[in-house]
Each structure stands twice: as C-alpha cells, then as structure tokens.
Amino acid sequence: MDPFAFPRLGVVVPPENPTAEPEFHRLLGAALHVHTARFPTTPGAGLKDMLETYNRVLPDTLDGFGALRLDAAVIACSASHYLLGPRGDRELCEALSERAGFPVRSSTQATLAACEALGVRRLTLVSPYEPWLTGVSRRFWEAAGLTVDRVVLVPADRDADGADHFDPYRVTPAALRERIRAELGEPGVAGGRPGASAGGSAVLFTGTGMGTLAALEEWSTAGTPPLSSNLASAWWARHAVRTAIPSPEAHPLVRRIDVRSRAAA
Numbered sequence: 005m006d007p008f009a010f011p012r013l014g015v016v017v018p019p020e021n022p023t024a025e026p027e028f029h030r031l032l033g034a035a036l037h038v039h040t041a042r043f044p045t046t047p048g049a050g051l052k053d054m055l056e057t058y059n060r061v062l063p064d065t066l067d068g069f070g071a072l073r074l075d076a077a078v079i080a081c082s083a084s085h086y087l088l089g090p091r092g093d094r095e096l097c098e099a100l101s102e103r104a105g106f107p108v109r110s111s112t113q114a115t116l117a118a119c120e121a122l123g124v125r126r127l128t129l130v131s132p133y134e135p136w137l138t139g140v141s142r143r144f145w146e147a148a149g150l151t152v153d154r155v156v157l158v159p160a161d162r163d164a165d166g167a168d169h170f171d172p173y174r175v176t177p178a179a180l181r182e183r184i185r186a187e188l189g190e191p192g193v194a195g196g197r198p199g200a201s202a203g204g205s206a207v208l209f210t211g212t213g214m215g216t217l218a219a220l221e222e223w224s225t226a227g228t229p230p231l232s233s234n235l236a237s238a239w240w241a242r243h244a245v246r247t248a249i250p251s252p253e254a255h256p257l258v259r260r261i262d263v264r265s266r267a268a269a
Contacts, residue, residue, distance in 0.1 A: 033253030
C-alpha cells in the first residue's frame with residue numbers, strides 16, 4: 005500500500021515542547037502520519053496568560069495546516085484545557101471538530117476517553133506543573149467525575165535553599181522514575197504495583213511535555229495500564245481513524261489499552 009495514503013494526524017503543540025512529536029511517532033508507528041503545528045510564542049507573558057492565549061488562538065493555529073487533508077487532530081497541551089473545565093473543554097473540541105470537518109480532541113478529552121474505556125474511576129496524579137496549576141488539574145479531573153486519591157509533584161530541580169522549580173520540559177526520564185519510585189514504591193513489589201498506586205488508583209502522568217515512555221514501560225507489566233497525556237492521545241487518534249489503518253503498527257502500550265478496555269467492557 006502507498007504509505008502516503010496512510011491517515012494523517014494533526015498535532016498542535018506549544019512552541020517549546022520537545023516531547024510530544026517523538027512520543028507520538030513512537031506510540032503510533034508508521035501506519036499513521038503525524039503532522040504538527042505550533043502555538044505562537046508569547047514573549048513576556050506569565051504562565052496563565054500564555055495558556056489562555058493558546059485557547060484563544062487555537063482555531064487560527066489549526067487553520068495553519070491549510071489545505072493539508074487531516075483525518076483527526078489532537079491539541080497536545082493539557083494545561084491550557086484544564087483552565088476550561090471539562091464542559092468548556094468538551095464544547096471547544098466539538099466546535100473545532102465541526103469547523104474543521106474532522107474529529108479534534110484535546111489531550112485532556114482523550115485521557116477522559118481512555119479512562120472511560122478502561123473503567124478507571126480513581127487516579128494517582130503525577131504532575132510536573134507548578135502547585136497552583138496542579139491544583140487546577142486536580143479540580144478538572146474531579147469535576148469530570150474522577151476521584152484523585154493522591155498527587156505526586158515532580159519538580160525539574162531544586163535551588164540551593166531547597167525550593168522546588170517546576171518545568172515539564174526539563175524533567176528527565178531518570179528523575180521522573182526516581183520520583184515515582186520514592187513516592188509510590190518499586191513497581192511489582194510490596195508498596196508499589198505496576199499501573200496503580202498502593203491505593204488502587206490508575207497512575208496518570210499529566211502533561212504532554214514531560215517525557216514519560218520509560219516510566220510507562222516500567223509500570224505497565226500488570227494491573228490497570230498507567231496513562232499519560234500523550235499515550236491517551238495516541239490511543240484516541242488510532243481509534244479516530246481506525247477504519248483507515250492498514251496494520252496494527254502501534255506501541256505495545258497503546259495496544260495494551262485496547263486489550264484492557266475490551267476486558268473492562
């Protein structure tokens with residue numbers, strides 16, 4: 005089959021995000037082409053103003069794909085959509101889908117879809133965000149009907165006085181794995197279960213900019229699959245274009261959600 009006939013996924017990402025595209029390519033494999041557009045830079049804006057700008061310019065950013073035929077699109081920026089709340093997020097995605105003529109989902113809506121498919125009702129939230137934004141994230145999930153049992157903050161580093169600095173793009177895979185082992189225990193042994201915290205919550209690594217594949221692979225050997233914003237988005241995208249996908253090429257983490265969701269159903 006002509007590879008240029010494979011379905012096309014549009015991904016919209018913040019300008020500095022170094023993680024989304026590499027993870028989408030690894031998660032989806034060669035049977036779904038990934039094309040990206042970036043939000044504009046916002047020099048001098050604070051974090052909240054920047055995120056609100058992303059929501060405001062999102063229709064124009066999607067228009068940046070021009071006449072490129074897309075089969076679906078993902079907005080790979082969870083933080084901006086947390087500000088909208090579950091209802092506002094859903095309504096925006098519905099309006100964008102109608103305007104574009106193909107399904108458009110935020111990473112947050114894709115995560116909610118994955119939780120529903122897996123029968124997940126409780127979360128352990130692993131967050132690289134500043135505490136105030138982590139609080140917004142928690143309220144989003146709780147407003148969507150999920151119970152957040154625990155929050156694990158993942159700072160990028162600490163200063164000489166021990167103050168935490170938060171930046172999803174600077175969290176290394178090694179630092180993330182060390183943090184969750186310290187907080188949730190070793191996967192597969194007493195005190196830590198793969199895919200779930202000690203309390204039975206599904207582990208969700210939030211944010212599209214923090215590299216999570218190594219941690220996901222380590223925590224995926226049993227139980228409810230752990231989720232990340234990019235993993236859930238890749239899973240959703242694959243289903244959004246399912247009728248056009250010519251082969252099951254996808255990362256085992258994506259296929260595992262399919263297996264577990266069928267079992268949950």
